[in-house]
Amino acid sequence: MTDKKVENGVDVEFLLGAREMLTEAPEGAQFTWRAKCDWVNGTHSKTSIEGYFGLGDEQNHKTKHEFDADHPELFSSEDHGATPVEIVLVGLASCLTAGVAAVAQHREIQLNSVSATLEGGMDIQGILGIDSDVRNGFDGIKVTYNIDADASQEDIEALVAQSQKRSAVYDIITNPTNVTVEVS
Amino acid sequence: MPSGSPLKIDTVVIGAGHSGLAMSYCLGDRGVEHVVLERSDVANSWKTQRWDSLRLLTPNWQSRLPGLTYDGDDPDGFMTVPDVINFVNHYADVISAPIQTATSVTSVCYEGDGYQVDTDRGSWKCRTIVVASGACNIASIPAIAASAPSSIAMVTPLDYRNPDQLNKGGVLVVGASATGIQLADEIHRSGRPVTLSVGEHVRMPRVYRGRDIQWWMDAAGVLDERYDQVDDINRARNVSSPQLVGSPERSTLDLNALTGIGVKLIGRLAGIREGTAQFSGSLRNNCALADLKMNRLLNTIDEWASENDLDDQVPSPHRFTETTVEDSPPLGLDLTNGQIQTIVWATGFRPDYSWLDVPVLDRKGKIRHDGGVVDSPGMYLMGMTFLRRRKSSFIHGAGDDARDLSDYLIAYLNNTASITG
Numbered sequence: 001m002t003d004k005k006v007e008n009g010v011d012v013e014f015l016l017g018a019r020e021m022l023t024e025a026p027e028g029a030q031f032t033w034r035a036k037c038d039w040v041n042g043t044h045s046k047t048s049i050e051g052y053f054g055l056g057d058e059q060n061h062k063t064k065h066e067f068d069a070d071h072p073e074l075f076s077s078e079d080h081g082a083t084p085v086e087i088v089l090v091g092l093a094s095c096l097t098a099g100v101a102a103v104a105q106h107r108e109i110q111l112n113s114v115s116a117t118l119e120g121g122m123d124i125q126g127i128l129g130i131d132s133d134v135r136n137g138f139d140g141i142k143v144t145y146n147i148d149a150d151a152s153q154e155d156i157e158a159l160v161a162q163s164q165k166r167s168a169v170y171d172i173i174t175n176p177t178n179v180t181v182e183v184s
Numbered sequence: 185m186p187s188g189s190p191l192k193i194d195t196v197v198i199g200a201g202h203s204g205l206a207m208s209y210c211l212g213d214r215g216v217e218h219v220v221l222e223r224s225d226v227a228n229s230w231k232t233q234r235w236d237s238l239r240l241l242t243p244n245w246q247s248r249l250p251g252l253t254y255d256g257d258d259p260d261g262f263m264t265v266p267d268v269i270n271f272v273n274h275y276a277d278v279i280s281a282p283i284q285t286a287t288s289v290t291s292v293c294y295e296g297d298g299y300q301v302d303t304d305r306g307s308w309k310c311r312t313i314v315v316a317s318g319a320c321n322i323a324s325i326p327a328i329a330a331s332a333p334s335s336i337a338m339v340t341p342l343d344y345r346n347p348d349q350l351n352k353g354g355v356l357v358v359g360a361s362a363t364g365i366q367l368a369d370e371i372h373r374s375g376r377p378v379t380l381s382v383g384e385h386v387r388m389p390r391v392y393r394g395r396d397i398q399w400w401m402d403a404a405g406v407l408d409e410r411y412d413q414v415d416d417i418n419r420a421r422n423v424s425s426p427q428l429v430g431s432p433e434r435s436t437l438d439l440n441a442l443t444g445i446g447v448k449l450i451g452r453l454a455g456i457r458e459g460t461a462q463f464s465g466s467l468r469n470n471c472a473l474a475d476l477k478m479n480r481l482l483n484t485i486d487e488w489a490s491e492n493d494l495d496d497q498v499p500s501p502h503r504f505t506e507t508t509v510e511d512s513p514p515l516g517l518d519l520t521n522g523q524i525q526t527i528v529w530a531t532g533f534r535p536d537y538s539w540l541d542v543p544v545l546d547r548k549g550k551i552r553h554d555g556g557v558v559d560s561p562g563m564y565l566m567g568m569t570f571l572r573r574r575k576s577s578f579i580h581g582a583g584d585d586a587r588d589l590s591d592y593l594i595a596y597l598n599n600t601a602s603i604t605g
Binding site for chain 2: 026133139140153157158159162164170171173174175176
């Protein structure tokens, strides 16, 4: 053990404070996340993220974030961006990785490097309507972490397990969610 | 008897289970005038709400209460339900507890200088009150149960007795704590194929390095860990019961043992839609978490054993096979094709406070308390998970909690004026 202060860049004191505050005032914990999507051309669309609701009020990101999505040339598209299913992998990877950092900070484990590779298998006979027994989405997702940290292998595995337990995107992907799509 | 003015007494204890009786012993020992009100008989829940094969999770030697230690000839055995009923009744006799049986509390109100306790057999006025009415009065069933097809029979652990009461055919057991794994085991062995829905759980071997896991946790002080010493007491209080069974063979009943006899593991039940049960894809992680947490406990035990020079006296440290999860556990289960006949909701229990008219419940319906000292003057709580210590909900946990809380209670009586008029 060293006396060196663990610094993963996560403000754990703030998170714990927020947790305490929202335990007392659970109505502030009600958030709404938003995205706005505009079709550009073909399979290319542009989605922007700016405002969201939380802590009882409208909030804004520091700046507007934009995401191009498209399909690759293999599908005779122009490949202006990642495919939507790859963006799902982006969400999962970044959510789990943020969780790893936060849990490591809380457990006073110094991270030196964290990388993850993700693979989502898919039988596209589903989306092409060839075989109705094949689902549209992933048939499974495999995430492999490579972590260098000042901790035992067991502690590192515990970090990754705990980050899954607390991850929003992991929950969204592993559990069903009611989705309502309307036309205004 | 219902009419007439209320009887006055220093303390009313509600519930004559092991918790209420342990408190009665501590109060009687220090001359506090009290009555223990029991809706039915001593150890009523054990008489009416337990399945046939159930045994305690703790070995006999651990069945100790203030003023009584186990003196039978099978210290390493596990009490059956009739044994527990006898044990608690024996305790009530030994300590000559002032019990009034067949007395249901209908209402408890705070009236400024104390509590008015109304029952179906008269009323009491008391300055202090101890709620020892149990943590498991009602089976908690998730709201999604309402979406199950009407063709499916549903059973809770409070009305389950043995597999014979279930239809022939498959059974979905929801929940993999001590209750869920025990019922999954015996129902599957009865010839009804079981699918076990597994969420977060606590894995534990029955025996480790030649000794019962309860012996290790007891000796190493794990069970004495206090509520104000743990990182997150709310989480600790919500942890489900460990995957343990008390059996003459002292066998370990974990998920691998269940898979070994053919029980099928499936993720946490997430919903029922159009006759199909949907399960979370998190089974692998929940099993990994439980394996890691078990190994952390075993590390604690090994360190304690070394520090206390036990390594020469017991077998060497070892680790258990990690939980086997199939590559792609199913995410859905058709509840309409007849394969599943019954759902067993082993999804936990909650107390019944429908008689409690004192505003002490939080938004989750739990009593607000600090280590059993309730957020209302002179009110104390017993017998809840991790009330004051990790062992609080076990029989042997009642003693220390009753001693501590009777101290608080007596100090309160001494510091407040008695009821006048």
